[in-house]
Amino acid sequence: MYNYSLLETSCYYLIQEQPEGPISLIKVNLETDYCLFITRFGETETTEWRKKQDSIHEILELLSEEKIKEWQAAYYSSEDAYYEDGEE
Secondary structure (H helix, E strand, O other): OEEEEHOOOOOOEEEEEOOOOOEEEEEEEOOOOEEEEEEOOOOEEEEEEEEEEOOEEEEEOOOHHHHHHHHHHHHHHHHHHOOOOOOO
């Protein structure tokens, strides 16, 4: 069992918070004495505060700069697809 205190600011991680839970991509934006401010990427981006001592079942991977660029190209290009049919 891990916790959020192991994560570093400005890094992207694939984590699993529960043993049978979904895999999440997060980025650590800010660290305070007791908490981390993170962005969680899914269908939409959400931000939230997590206590450093909040548990994480598994830290699957710290993404490399190369993988982040590949992911950003795919994630943000699919976001633009919603607007191609004239809906805004």
